[in-house]
Amino acid sequence: MKKVEIFDPAMCCSTGVCGPSVDPDLTRVASAVYSLEKKGEDITRYNLANDPAAFSDNETVNQVLHDKGVDALPITLLDNEVVRLGAYPTNEDFAEWFETKTDELTEKPRVRVSMKLD
Amino acid sequence: MYQLHNPAQDVKTPVLFFTGKGGVGKTSVACATAVSLADQGKKVLLVSTDPASNLQDVFGVELSNNPIEIPGVENLNACNIDPEEAAIAYREKTVGPYRGKLPESVVNQMEEQLSGACTVEIAAFDEFSHLLADESILKQFDHVLFDTAPTGHTLRLLSLPTAWSGFLEESTHGASCLGPLSGLGDKKDMYGKAVQALSDSEKTTLMLVARPEESTLFEANRASSELREVGIQNQMLIINGLLQSHDSNDEVAIAFYESQQDALSQIPEELKPINTLSLPYVPYSLTGIDSLRQLVSDHPFVDRGNNNEDIELNQLAYLQDVIDDFSDRNTRVIFTMGKGGVGKTSVATNIAVGLSEKGHKVHLTTTDPASHLDYMFKNSDVEENLSISSIDPEIEVENYKKEVISAAGELGESELAYLKEDLESPCTDEIAVFRAFADVVARSENEIIVIDTAPTGHTLLLLDSSEAYHKEMSRSTGSTPESVKALLPRLRNPEETEVVIVTLAEATPVFESTRLQEDLRRAQIAPKWWVINRSLSAAGTDDKVLKVRASSEKQWINKVENELAERCAIIPWTKEANLNNDSKITQS
Numbered sequence: 001m002k003k004v005e006i007f008d009p010a011m012c013c014s015t016g017v018c019g020p021s022v023d024p025d026l027t028r029v030a031s032a033v034y035s036l037e038k039k040g041e042d043i044t045r046y047n048l049a050n051d052p053a054a055f056s057d058n059e060t061v062n063q064v065l066h067d068k069g070v071d072a073l074p075i076t077l078l079d080n081e082v083v084r085l086g087a088y089p090t091n092e093d094f095a096e097w098f099e100t101k102t103d104e105l106t107e108k109p110r111v112r113v114s115m116k117l118d
Numbered sequence: 119m120y121q122l123h124n125p126a127q128d129v130k131t132p133v134l135f136f137t138g139k140g141g142v143g144k145t146s147v148a149c150a151t152a153v154s155l156a157d158q159g160k161k162v163l164l165v166s167t168d169p170a171s172n173l174q175d176v177f178g179v180e181l182s183n184n185p186i187e188i189p190g191v192e193n194l195n196a197c198n199i200d201p202e203e204a205a206i207a208y209r210e211k212t213v214g215p216y217r218g219k220l221p222e223s224v225v226n227q228m229e230e231q232l233s234g235a236c237t238v239e240i241a242a243f244d245e246f247s248h249l250l251a252d253e254s255i256l257k258q259f260d261h262v263l264f265d266t267a268p269t270g271h272t273l274r275l276l277s278l279p280t281a282w283s284g285f286l287e288e289s290t291h292g293a294s295c296l297g298p299l300s301g302l303g304d305k306k307d308m309y310g311k312a313v314q315a316l317s318d319s320e321k322t323t324l325m326l327v328a329r330p331e332e333s334t335l336f337e338a339n340r341a342s343s344e345l346r347e348v349g350i351q352n353q354m355l356i357i358n359g360l361l362q363s364h365d366s367n368d369e370v371a372i373a374f375y376e377s378q379q380d381a382l383s384q385i386p387e388e389l390k391p392i393n394t395l396s397l398p399y400v401p402y403s404l405t406g407i408d409s410l411r412q413l414v415s416d417h418p419f420v421d422r423g424n425n426n427e428d429i430e431l432n433q434l435a436y437l438q439d440v441i442d443d444f445s446d447r448n449t450r451v452i453f454t455m456g457k458g459g460v461g462k463t464s465v466a467t468n469i470a471v472g473l474s475e476k477g478h479k480v481h482l483t484t485t486d487p488a489s490h491l492d493y494m495f496k497n498s499d500v501e502e503n504l505s506i507s508s509i510d511p512e513i514e515v516e517n518y519k520k521e522v523i524s525a526a527g528e529l530g531e532s533e534l535a536y537l538k539e540d541l542e543s544p545c546t547d548e549i550a551v552f553r554a555f556a557d558v559v560a561r562s563e564n565e566i567i568v569i570d571t572a573p574t575g576h577t578l579l580l581l582d583s584s585e586a587y588h589k590e591m592s593r594s595t596g597s598t599p600e601s602v603k604a605l606l607p608r609l610r611n612p613e614e615t616e617v618v619i620v621t622l623a624e625a626t627p628v629f630e631s632t633r634l635q636e637d638l639r640r641a642q643i644a645p646k647w648w649v650i651n652r653s654l655s656a657a658g659t660d661d662k663v664l665k666v667r668a669s670s671e672k673q674w675i676n677k678v679e680n681e682l683a684e685r686c687a688i689i690p691w692t693k694e695a696n697l698n699n700d701s702k703i704t705q706s
Binding site for chain 1: 212213215216219220221223224226227228230231232
């Protein structure tokens, strides 16, 4: 089974809208990752702002960051090898790596736990 | 017209939150209320979040985040929590271990993402929650008073199911506005209790504090309706600093009194049903326990003497000197910056008119409704050189939100809810407005541009890092508009751009302006001019109440001139300075 890890740049809000521009790729990637996770595939995302340990502990990623700086993010690893730098994988990439079809990658995440505070 | 605030009678719940715009006197009102309740024999805990640490001056004792007894006031305990510090501590806890391990550019990006207003807001809520959820505190004290309140944005974020489900951490991409609450699951019970306590009318009262000025009443109204919507129904309004009587031979005093009465006669409809009390405009500053006691006593007016007489002020520059300076140096883009209510628009307008009178072509862009500008220019012959446009922040923010939501493409229900809440953050407003005036600057040629608002250093640094990002990447992902990219280098160039800091000669506005300046310096923008607006001491008055206040301005004028500003100008208080308030109300 293939293992994919995506290392995101730091974002102050989950959707990136606190920044000056919105990246429509973020939601596409979120849906793809969600769909793949649900199928039991080995795919993980790390955000620099809340999980810097993942960036510093992973030797490959740490090396890329030292060589190229923060602009190398997002970084995608496929079985510990760098496959994408500075841009997210396309749905075609995901489909190829996990031997699936692109139209199976667009499932919308649903709320699993709900809690009312009032 | 409003009854005087009498804490013994008015306070009916164990928990009180004070909210209002910066500079309205939340901390003073909270302190006076606390002292008065303690004097009645109630056990009181006062929780201050005042980063200026005014409270230490007020009580003459060093405070920390652990409650201590206040000497001289039996039954009163106080503590000071600094959300700014809590946010810094959180940031350092997150970022610190990676210095040296990850490259500097990476560490810098992490730091900037955790430097926004949201981080501070959430850190503050975290601090409140510890106190609100702690049963032993409520058992130990009859009243717990907070000199600030959480915002609707924070409370709404916490009540979204996505904030709690762990879903965001697992499968999307978010440190999010909830950054400082990471490891949120552990705290769910505590936050749940805190939110519950807030919306329990038997337990909590929201004290809205305003001054008899349109902008602070407007802010009170906004906070009132926003917090009512998230369930905080029990509210009270305190009009602080109401001039009760005035010297009818003194022009400044007459105008001052009338402008207060005008503002109150146009109080927002939604505030009218709220139980409203007042505190008088008093001829002494509210430091020291005795003056706080006196403020809520039945004899608030006795003169307490004046300890600023001995401060000698230098002759300061006037606004004309600022205008001459810009004219001589051929400055092309001028921003006026300051917290709401200090008169940024009128200063920007006067600079624009002044420059056009000197023969420059000027374009003025304001975020205030244009109607009052028309009024201001009726009698002026500057029209030939001066053009005006306005940016309506509400419309810009709406457009920006629509753009973001459509750019985000197809979204799940919970993601959409989360995206929408992220868009309610203060950063969004700033970015939307910044984009709008970047367009104005990009469109204009051969004109001096004067803008009555400026981006914070935080926004500039975020914009900057994204610009670098786009430059480096062959494949651009997001969509930073061209006009925004073009504006950034121009903003940094002191030959071309000046930011004028507008403030008032009072503690909180000076403190807030200091922070704005520090924030801009982080983004390598060094403001040169500070303008002290609406100064009573520069106006000159013989009214016995106003005269003492005028004299209390001196220490702040001194501080701005000697410690904070490279150059400093002063504008005397005039009724005209408040004209925009009047016409704004009639327009809406």
